[in-house]
Amino acid sequence: MAAAGLAERLSEVRQQLPATTQVLAVSKGQPSERIREAVAAGQRSFGESRLQEAITKQEELADLDGLASPLDWHFIGRLQANKARGVLRQFGTIHSVDSLALAERLARIAAEEALSPAVFFQVKLRPDPSKTGFEPEELRAAWPQLRALAPLRPLGLMTIAPQGLEAAERQALFQDCAHLAAELNLGQLSMGMSGDWREAVAAGSTWLRLGSTLFGHRP
Template sequence: MLEERVAQVQERVNAACRRGGRNAEDVRIVAVTKYVDLAAAEAALAAGLHHLAENRWQNAREKWEAIQDRAVWHFIGHLQTNKVKDVVGRFPYIHSVDRLALAEEISRRAAERDVEVRIFLQVNVSGEESKYGMEPDELLPLVQAIRGLPGLIVEGLMTMAPYEAEPEETRPVFRRLRELKDSINEAGILSYPVKGLSMGMSNDFEVAIEEGATLVRLGSVLLPSQP
C-alpha cells in the first residue's frame, strides 16, 4: 500500500539524516506525480504527501485543476520561456532555472500576477550532455544578474546525478552542489542566505540527504507504476 511505502521511505530519510547528523524535519519529500493519473495524485495527498512535482503543464493540468491549493506544486521539468505563463501563479516552486532569459520571464510574469516564485538554479554538476543545467562556473554570474529581479527568491540549487548502480558513486555530485551553494552565500551576492538543495531521486536520495539535500524528488520509490 502507498501508506506503507511512504512510511518506509520516511524511515530511510530519517536514517540518512541520522548518518549525516541532520534533523529529519529539514528534509522535505516531494512526490513526483508526472507519470501517474489524478487518482494516484489524490492518493499521494491522502497518504500525507502534500508536495507534488510535475514537469509539463499539459500533463499536470488535470491534476492541478482538481487539486489546486490542496497541494504545494513544484515544477521540475525543463522550462521554455514561452511556457512560463502556464507555470507562474500555479507552481510556487520552479526547480529548473538555468539561464538569465528564463529568470527574467519568470520575474515578468510574477510581477503581472503579483506573486512570488521560489526558484532553484539548475546546475549540471556531472557534465552529462543529456542533462539540462548551467555549468558550475556560470552560477555566480547568473546569481549576480538576477539578484535584483522582482518576484524571485533564490530558494536553492538543483541537480540531477547520473544513474549509478551503486548510489554511493553519486556522492561527489551532491557534495559539489552543496559547495556551490556555500560559494553563493560566501560571496554575499544576495541579501539573504540560500538554503535549499533539491537533489536526490529514488535511486540515490539517501546519499543526497547525507550530503545536505533539503528536498528529495521521489517518484518510483513511492509510486511504482511509474516507468
C-alpha cells in the first residue's frame, strides 16, 4: 500500500470521529518506514506491544524527536512484570495495567526512575479466557489503593471485546466500560480496535487502537 493509501485511510477514520476521540496507530509488527508514512500524514501516537521491537523503532526514528509535536509512544500489550522497568523507560502511557500487583510494581519502579507514567486499567467485562484484566468488583475493591499509587497518573479504563460478539453486544460492553469509568471519575476510555471501533465511538471511546484499518493486513 502506498503512502497516500495510508494517509487516505487515516483521514477517512478521523472524519468520522468526534473531537474527543483520538487515534492510536497500532504499529506493532510494522517497520519504521510505515510509521514515518503515518507521521507524514499527521499521526503522532503509536501503540506497541513488544519492548525490544519498540526500542529498535524508537532508535530508528530518533530524528523525528525534534518535531513540534514529538512522537507519543503507548504500550498496549500484556505487560510482564520483568519488563516493567524497560516499558516505563520507553513509553509515556501504558494501556494494560491488569492487576493491583502490577500497578504497585509500576509505581515503585516509576518512583525510582523519576517517571510519572499515564496508565489505563484493563477491565474484563465479559468472560474471556484469552484476556486478563480486573473484574468490575475487583477493580472497585482495589480502587482506593490504585488511585493512591503515585507517581502513576490514572487516565481511564481499557477493555477488549471477546471475539464472536455481535455489534450490539460489543456496544453494550463498551457502554458498561464507560459507566464504570464514570463511577470511578475517570475521564478516558481506551476501547475499540479495527473490527469494532464504530461501536466503541458510539459508547464514548477516547482512544481507538487501530492497526489493520490504517496499515492494512500484515502478510
